[in-house]
Amino acid sequence: MIRIGAVNIDTSHPLGFGEVMEKDDRARYVGVYNDSFRPDSEVEGFIRRFGLEKRCNTLEELAAMCDIGFIHGCDWDDHLRCAMPFIEQGKPVFIDKPLVGNLADCRRVEQLVKDGAVILGASSARYAYEVQQFLALPEEERGEVVNVFGTAGVDEFNYGVHIAEAIGGILGQGAQSVRYMGRGEAGGKYSESYFVQYENGKSAVFNTFTGTWQPFVLTIMTTKTTHHFRMDSNRLYEALMCEICNYMEGKPNLLAGPDALLESVKVMLAATASRAQGGVPVALDALTDAMPAYDGRAFCRSYGAAAGRLY
Incomplete structure (x- = not known):
């Protein structure tokens, strides 16, 4: 079972991805870190909805308890801050679309990948x-x-x-x-x-x-x-999650490399x-x-x- 840590549950994607994961036994959300606009009551609702083990107080704590981080926040300028604790702990990280939104962050991603980071993404389409x-x-x-x-x-x-x-x-x-x-x-x-x-x-x-x-x-x-x-549109998340799970399980997959993203x-x-x-x-x-x-x-x-x- 692939253990996923969710970061910032801003959009409908964590809900949609979680529903896809419920259909098989390949992956599940196990923890969440949230410092974006969703209130504590919704974070607690997300935890109950998908049976998460805990809400983490730091990104580092979340990274330590999972196999891969999913950065779901809709502030793409904040994506790399959220991704760094996973990268620093040698964990792969999936960054939801848009991966980043400016040229400087593109260069940062290129350097992180050159230094060995595993960055997956981004659009289900x-x-x-x-x-x-x-x-x-x-x-x-x-x-x-x-x-x-x-x-x-x-x-x-x-x-x-x-x-x-x-x-x-x-x-x-x-x-x-x-x-x-x-x-x-x-x-x-x-x-x-x-x-x-x-x-x-x-x-x-x-x-x-x-x-x-x-x-x-x-x-x-x-x-x-x-x-x-x-x-x-009802099958986009399923198609994406299948490829991410294939990657995490060491199977052939269709995930695009960071340069393509x-x-x-x-x-x-x-x-x-x-x-x-x-x-x-x-x-x-x-x-x-x-x-x-x-x-x-x-x-x-x-x-x-x-x-x-x-x-």
């Missing part, structure tokens, strides 16, 4: 069963991928990164530049479109949507035909930088700390203010 089924088709049957179009909705980055990761799951690494294409608006809500050029000549377009939940949909054009599917973050950073520059292409390797980043603390404040009770 990357591992969706529909993505797996497409990739399992022989290329001679499905054709070579030329372009991927994807959609996601609720907000620009917290949800938008889902579709960037899903596209990365299809096309692999090699995103070269991103160009902001424009915005459509209606009823106070809006969708923005971005073009991603890959080094190998392939491309992608993704649409974010702010103000309404939108499904994760991919349209994949290949040298032979066009494939189209909508991801089953960070490329998706950099795609989003290049996207917002291109928008700020009026739509000029922004190369991923030309990103700088002076360019726009995503403010995790501000997002967490707004998310917490609007969050309903979960436990």
Whole structure:
């Protein structure tokens, strides 16, 4: 049984992941550390709901009692602080999406991994069963991928990164530049479109949507035909948890490496930088700390203010 330590139960993910874990005997939450906006009453409700052994007073205490840490907080600027005690104790850590939200933290992750840290992540959309089924088709049957179009909705980055990761799951690494294409608006809500050029000549377009939940949909054009599917949101956590458990059990798995996860973050950073520059292409390797980043603390404040009770 894989022993998981939960850090900051901000979103619905700890609840959804826990429900998936209840269906088999591969993993369970055993402890929790919480210093985010969920009140003590909800933390106690989470403990009762999934039969946790204890609430820990420090991150170090939680890291010592589990096999892997799950960083669930929605302040992505705080993710690495929360991850460090697990890394320092030689434990792997899963960081929920978005992995990080600025270039400096991307560099920190790269250095931590170079120094031996095991950092897993991040979006369940990357591992969706529909993505797996497409990739399992022989290329001679499905054709070579030329372009991927994807959609996601609720907000620009917290949800938008889902579709960037899903596209990365299809096309692999090699995103070269991103160009902001424009915005459509209606009823106070809006969708923005971005073009991603890959080094190998392939491309992608993704649409974010702010103000309404939108499904994760991919349209994949290949040298032979066009494939189209909508991801089953009811099975996304199951697909992700299966791969994490496979990794922890030493089995073959589909988990992406940190470089691939960070490329998706950099795609989003290049996207917002291109928008700020009026739509000029922004190369991923030309990103700088002076360019726009995503403010995790501000997002967490707004998310917490609007969050309903979960436990």
